[in-house]
Amino acid sequence: MAEEVKLFGIRGSPFSHRIEIALKLKGVSYEYIEEDLQNKSPLLLKYNPVHKKIPVLLHNGKPIAESIVILEYIEETWKTNPILPADPYERAIARFWAKFLDDKCMLAAWNACWAKEKEREKAMEEASEGLKTLEGELKDKKFFGGDKVGMVDIVATFIAFWLTAVQEVVGADLLTPEKFPILFKWSEDLVGCPIIKENLPPRDLLTANFRARLESSK
Amino acid sequence: MEGKESEVVLIGTWASAFCKRVELALKLKGIPYEFVEEDLENKSELLLRNNPVHRKVPVLLHKGKAIPESLVILEYIDEYWTKAPRLLPDDPYQRAKIRFWANYHDEKIAQAITPIIFSEGKEREKVIEDFQQLLKVFEEGIERDFQGKSPFLHGGNLGFLDLVVGTYACNYQAFHDSIAVVFETEKNPQFFSWLMALKDHPRIKETLPPSDKLATKYKELFLPPYSKRIATIRERYLQSPKA
Numbered sequence: 112m113a114e115e116v117k118l119f120g121i122r123g124s125p126f127s128h129r130i131e132i133a134l135k136l137k138g139v140s141y142e143y144i145e146e147d148l149q150n151k152s153p154l155l156l157k158y159n160p161v162h163k164k165i166p167v168l169l170h171n172g173k174p175i176a177e178s179i180v181i182l183e184y185i186e187e188t189w190k191t192n193p194i195l196p197a198d199p200y201e202r203a204i205a206r207f208w209a210k211f212l213d214d215k216c217m218l219a220a221w222n223a224c225w226a227k228e229k230e231r232e233k234a235m236e237e238a239s240e241g242l243k244t245l246e247g248e249l250k251d252k253k254f255f256g257g258d259k260v261g262m263v264d265i266v267a268t269f270i271a272f273w274l275t276a277v278q279e280v281v282g283a284d285l286l287t288p289e290k291f292p293i294l295f296k297w298s299e300d301l302v303g304c305p306i307i308k309e310n311l312p313p314r315d316l317l318t319a320n321f322r323a324r325l326e327s328s329k
Numbered sequence: 330m331e332g333k334e335s336e337v338v339l340i341g342t343w344a345s346a347f348c349k350r351v352e353l354a355l356k357l358k359g360i361p362y363e364f365v366e367e368d369l370e371n372k373s374e375l376l377l378r379n380n381p382v383h384r385k386v387p388v389l390l391h392k393g394k395a396i397p398e399s400l401v402i403l404e405y406i407d408e409y410w411t412k413a414p415r416l417l418p419d420d421p422y423q424r425a426k427i428r429f430w431a432n433y434h435d436e437k438i439a440q441a442i443t444p445i446i447f448s449e450g451k452e453r454e455k456v457i458e459d460f461q462q463l464l465k466v467f468e469e470g471i472e473r474d475f476q477g478k479s480p481f482l483h484g485g486n487l488g489f490l491d492l493v494v495g496t497y498a499c500n501y502q503a504f505h506d507s508i509a510v511v512f513e514t515e516k517n518p519q520f521f522s523w524l525m526a527l528k529d530h531p532r533i534k535e536t537l538p539p540s541d542k543l544a545t546k547y548k549e550l551f552l553p554p555y556s557k558r559i560a561t562i563r564e565r566y567l568q569s570p571k572a
Binding site: 173 | 396398401402404405408409421422424425429433466470473
């Protein structure tokens, strides 16, 4: 039976790109459908009626929403190049860090970059705490997944690529080699991996978007 | 420490539904464990050492290795102890749907209780309505995604979603008796019927705390004067952007 894989995404969204990275890593062919958040397609609303968000993966007509749920589905369906470890404890720890990244870290980092003057210091402190925790977890590993890129690294591409773009535009210095040498090195190594690099949006697309956002907030 | 019990240790509190989920999973699989009751107002060295990131319960210790976050722990239990009963089905698509709704329950429904606790009057009425709307989305979603094959009490057995939703059953009752009525059976008949069926399941019934004991606990926690810990949670809620 021919496999039909479709991905509804948005160019520039870290959640969307993480799915593309996973699919490419596993050699899965898919059709990409670009969504417009200002004008959501009937298909998106049909396949993700609860959250009405991207990414949504459609596999042989079956929709899956929520990026980490999608990553686990991809891992369980296509066995090439596993993104989760085999050992149950290591898998649990990977899931823990993926959740931490999405629930706490990313939001804190994002808020710190866009915080208003009086809230900035506190927001930066909170975001730095998150990065410090990540740095502590990395320790002497090349990637969160060990020698190879794993699910946590894929989820953390926001930190490695998006954050560095945002902080350049808004003038925040959250992730620097001085403050977080291990995390900074990891971010460079991650973005340097061909499979990651090829599936990231162009940096100037991001910086242009962020600049526009900064202008409109003034 | 000697004996098989100490191989598995659960750090938790008797009143927490998130902890009860883990207990139920261990009991269903017949895994002996030691329960360590935590005092959340005065967190132990054991907890802080084993969950330094969040400092929350539950934390499972297995052969000395710590796993926090109840949903992560449930998946770990199912993957390490693969014997029956299985908590999650084998099919990746079914697993994805269950994970999606477990996340929805925890991230939306369970989180919607906090605004209810800390609001009053008209605002409280509104957040209760919001809560009921979330339940409606859940009801419709489960119906649509599982199409007649309810994931609750599937074939009489308890599965992942039963543990996620069912362990909240007594908490809602206790909440009604101490804080506010959030359930109107006419508004959420399906959710209410799942909850009642789960509450009556023998394994769940024997594991959950009595709702009157919970009600007393809730009055202690959520009515002023607040403990330092609750006051902090309240502050964070009051300062957060509202929809």
